[in-house]
Amino acid sequence: MKEFLSSILARLSKIFDPDALGTTLAAFVTNLIVAILVFTAFYLLWKLLDRLIRPVMSRAKLDATTARFAHTFLKYVVLTIGIVNAFDAIGIDTAAVIASLGIAGLTIGFAARDALSNVISGVFIFWDRPFVIGDLIEVEGHYGKVDNITLRSTRVITVDGKMLAIPNSTMVNSTVASYTNFPNLRIDVGVTIGVEEQVERARQILLGLVREDPDYMTEPPPSVVVTQLNDYNVALELRAWLKNERKHIPKRHALREAIFEAFTVAGVDMPFETLVTYNVGSAAS
Numbered sequence: 220m221k222e223f224l225s226s227i228l229a230r231l232s233k234i235f236d237p238d239a240l241g242t243t244l245a246a247f248v249t250n251l252i253v254a255i256l257v258f259t260a261f262y263l264l265w266k267l268l269d270r271l272i273r274p275v276m277s278r279a280k281l282d283a284t285t286a287r288f289a290h291t292f293l294k295y296v297v298l299t300i301g302i303v304n305a306f307d308a309i310g311i312d313t314a315a316v317i318a319s320l321g322i323a324g325l326t327i328g329f330a331a332r333d334a335l336s337n338v339i340s341g342v343f344i345f346w347d348r349p350f351v352i353g354d355l356i357e358v359e360g361h362y363g364k365v366d367n368i369t370l371r372s373t374r375v376i377t378v379d380g381k382m383l384a385i386p387n388s389t390m391v392n393s394t395v396a397s398y399t400n401f402p403n404l405r406i407d408v409g410v411t412i413g414v415e416e417q418v419e420r421a422r423q424i425l426l427g428l429v430r431e432d433p434d435y436m437t438e439p440p441p442s443v444v445v446t447q448l449n450d451y452n453v454a455l456e457l458r459a460w461l462k463n464e465r466k467h468i469p470k471r472h473a474l475r476e477a478i479f480e481a482f483t484v485a486g487v488d489m490p491f492e493t494l495v496t497y498n499v500g501s502a503a504s
């Protein structure tokens with residue numbers, strides 16, 4: 220037993236020998252400094268490439284989505300190579316690490332399935348292009364302008380200034396309505412008139428509001444249709460095509476206000492449903 224303890228103490232003394240620890244620590248610090256310098260060199264290389272490729276992309280007249288995707292892809296490639304070389308400088312065998320990851324790939328893949336799904340979905344968005352940077356879109360009840368498309372999420376700026384980071388997998392698996400992907404956009408504004416009013420008279424008033432406005436198209440022409448016959452009113456809908464689809468929100472608001480003012484001046488009745496109550500006890504007396 221005594222010999223066994225002596226052998227353990229001898230091995231511990233050898234491991235924790237000050238000279239050996241000093242040599243190991245000095246080697247580690249040296250390798251760490253080299254690794255930092257290597258990664259810094261690759262980072263500076265990326266900064267140089269960044270300054271060089273921006274004017275090249277500008278001259279190539281790439282759209283914002285393609286330019287942003289290529290910029291992000293190149294950045295990750297350069298920095299990943301820098302990290303791998305930094306690990307090699309420290310003494311970490313990256314090949315062994317990759318082999319270990321292959322063994323544990325199933326567990327890691329299960330844990331990171333959402334992140335991988337978003338990355339793959341980001342590639343699909345770039346390839347299929349259901350929308351691009353600058354488009355006005357609506358997804359799952361959220362409306363706004365596409366500000367950026369990263370490998371993980373799509374950044375949408377709402378009309379009230381909020382930034383929504385929507386996972387790319389959600390964008391791919393949801394119905395996305397684009398307000399700017401088609402050359403023109405039709406806006407529909409509903410209004411009700413009294414059952415005694417002449418539909419044709421109201422139609423001409425409504426059409427007059429958009430015929431003289433240069434923001435609306437003449438082909439296809441605007442139209443007014445009856446959408447519903449109610450007990451107290453008739454529901455109409457003014458349909459007009461905008462030349463600039465990005466103006467659809469302010470033009471819709473302005474058109475509602477113009478309809479109200481025009482109907483008020485023309486004396487067109489715009490009734491609303493009323494509920495009349497009777498006091499049964501008072502009527503009986």
